Amino acid sequence: xRSKPVLLVTLPTLxxxxxxxxxxxxxxxxDSHFDVHFYIFxxxxxxxxxxxxxxxHSCKNIFMGIVGFLKVVHSIKPDAILSSIADLNMLIIxxxxxxxxxxxxxVREAVAPTAGLNLYRFPxxxxxxxxxxxxxxxxxxxxxxxxxxxxxxxxxxxxxxxxVIPNGVGVKRxxxxxxxxxxxxxxxxxxxxxxxxxYDQLIHGFARFVERPVGHDYRLVIIGEGSQRPILESLISKxxxxxxxxxxxxxxxxxxxxxxxxxxxxxxxxxxxxxxxIEAMINGLPVLATICHTSAECYINDTNGxxxxxxxxxxxxxxxxxxxxxxxxxxxxxxxxxxxxxLGLDAISEQYVSLIQKVLSGR
Numbered sequence: 147x148r149s150k151p152v153l154l155v156t157l158p159t160l161x162x163x164x165x166x167x168x169x170x171x172x173x174x175x176x177d178s179h180f181d182v183h184f185y186i187f188x189x190x191x192x193x194x195x196x197x198x199x200x201x202x203h204s205c206k207n208i209f210m211g212i213v214g215f216l217k218v219v220h221s222i223k224p225d226a227i228l229s230s231i232a233d234l235n236m237l238i239i240x241x242x243x244x245x246x247x248x249x250x251x252x253v254r255e256a257v258a259p260t261a262g263l264n265l266y267r268f269p270x271x272x273x274x275x276x277x278x279x280x281x282x283x284x285x286x287x288x289x290x291x292x293x294x295x296x297x298x299x300x301x302x303x304x305x306x307x308x309x310v311i312p313n314g315v316g317v318k319r320x321x322x323x324x325x326x327x328x329x330x331x332x333x334x335x336x337x338x339x340x341x342x343x344x345y346d347q348l349i350h351g352f353a354r355f356v357e358r359p360v361g362h363d364y365r366l367v368i369i370g371e372g373s374q375r376p377i378l379e380s381l382i383s384k385x386x387x388x389x390x391x392x393x394x395x396x397x398x399x400x401x402x403x404x405x406x407x408x409x410x411x412x413x414x415x416x417x418x419x420x421x422x423x424i425e426a427m428i429n430g431l432p433v434l435a436t437i438c439h440t441s442a443e444c445y446i447n448d449t450n451g452x453x454x455x456x457x458x459x460x461x462x463x464x465x466x467x468x469x470x471x472x473x474x475x476x477x478x479x480x481x482x483x484x485x486x487x488x489l490g491l492d493a494i495s496e497q498y499v500s501l502i503q504k505v506l507s508g509r
Contacts (some may be wrong), residue, residue: 148395149181149375150179150180151183151506152180152222152223152224152225152350153173153181153182153225153502154183154218154226155173155183155184155227155229156171156185156187156227156228156234156267157184157185157316158186158187158188158193158230158233159188159288160186160190160192160202160204161190161290162192162397162398162479163230163255163338163339164256164269164313165191165230165254165421166193167193168314168421170193170196170197171196171229171314171315171318171319172221172314172491172495172498173465174198174199175198175316175491175495176495176499179499179503180226182201182509183202183203183222183224184200184203184204185203185204185211185215187203187204187205187207187216188201188204188205188206188207188211189204189205189206190399191398194330197471199286203218208322212241215241219245219246220246221247223246223295224246225249225506226249226251226252227250227252228254229244229251229252229255230254230278231256231391232255232262232272233279234500235253235255235279236275236279238251238253239253239279239282240279242282250285250366250502251282251285251483252283252286252287252502253283253287253291255286255288255289255297256418256419256466257417257418258439258441259297259300260296260301261296261416262272262342262416273301280297281307281340284505285309285505286309287309287310287498287500287501288309289312289313289441290312290441292308293366294308294310301506307354307392309497309501310402310424311497311501312488312489312494313419313494314424314489314490314491314493314494314495315421315424315425315428315490315491317491320403320429320480320482320486321404321429321430322483323406323479324404325430325482326405327405327478328405328406330406330407331363332365332367332408333339333352333363333365333367333408333409333410333411333466334400334407334409334410334426334431335348335366335368335369335370335410335411335412336368336369336370336400336403336410336422337370337412337420337422338371338374339368339370339371339372339374339393340372340373340374341374341413341466342415342416343415344413344415344462345368345374346377347413347459347475348366348411348413348454348462349366349378349381349391349461350387350462350479352387352391352466352486353363353385353387354463355463355467356387356390358467359469360408360470360498361466361470364390364496366390366391366433367392367407368393368394369396369400369403370395375393378393379393383427392439393506394483403431404430404431407431408469409431409432409433409434409435410423410431410432410433411462411466412434412435412443413457413462414457414502415436415439415456416438416439417427417439417442418441419441423435423445424445424485427485428482428489429482430478430487431478431481432444432450432469432472432476432478433446433452434451434452434453434454434465435451435452435453435468436453436456437453437454438455438457439456447478449480449484450476451469451476452468452469452472453503491494
């Protein structure tokens with residue numbers, strides 16, 4: 147007889163992305179309640195050494211991975227499978243007919259579906275798959291009430307199946323309180339170099355911002371890697387800002403950078419609930435974020451940042467200017483205290499445990 151239920155987590159990679167970092171931290175909290183396994187549909191296992199007691203299975207590519215995944219499922223006979231990333235969620239639900247009957251499927255949706263559909267080559271086909279497959283999950287975890295409403299109204303998911311659980315940040319990625327601020331003129335941006343993140347518009351906006359007196363001394367530091375790097379590097383050169391905009395690549399743990407920056411810029415074209423935004427707030431860093439197609443409005447207010455309507459250059463310039471004018475007025479320790487009360491990983495992990503146990507027990 148098993149001492150603990152078996153939980154299998156599936157991901158495309160175990161790289162340095164926000165979803166991967168959140169789920170590895172979460173599973174280190176959940177491994178006292180569940181026998182945790184990971185199945186990774188690639189050989190990118192950068193975060194494997196951060197896992198305490200989880201077993202990691204992996205494959206070389208997605209095609210061989212399906213066969214390997216099914217072998218693992220029938221070997222460990224998971225009580226629950228937790229999947230994240232929309233394409234993989236759909237694959238797992240499609241394969242459900244081949245799983246043991248008792249296995250429950252939890253899918254985590256990190257972005258409001260309708261916000262991201264236009265980035266797919268065939269958005270109508272993706273909408274069809276959402277509507278056809280997602281109702282067959284046992285529970286759908288989303289990060290905000292805005293996403294819950296989107297899934298219910300636009301995808302047709304039974305609202306009873308949708309549970310809102312935001313991301314959380316573990317103590318290893320939290321600066322010690324009280325935070326000793328290092329005053330600088332650095333604007334920090336952290337995330338994949340992907341069109342979603344709006345870094346192209348941020349560079350356009352920063353070029354105009356530094357021409358203003360309030361922005362004259364600022365530098366922009368972008369942390370991350372991705373397909374847009376050549377485009378962004380070309381923009382930086384176009385504006386002659388190679389000495390003002392640094393692209394420092396991916397960093398496994400940017401926690402110390404939050405102490406040193408003036409504020410975080412997050413001009414996303416769309417976003418669920420950004421791990422980086424939450425990490426920044428938990429470490430006392432004020433945030434500039436967009437409202438349209440994001441959940442930032444649920445977290446950012448006059449005490450911890452500035453909101454702009456959308457990823458448009460004029461608005462970004464105005465937002466950067468307002469942040470530079472207000473940055474000395476934010477109480478960074480108060481930002482950190484407020485965020486830790488609700489977004490610490492201990493509180494978030496309890497919600498995951500409660501949900502999985504509830505579904506497994508049939509309640």
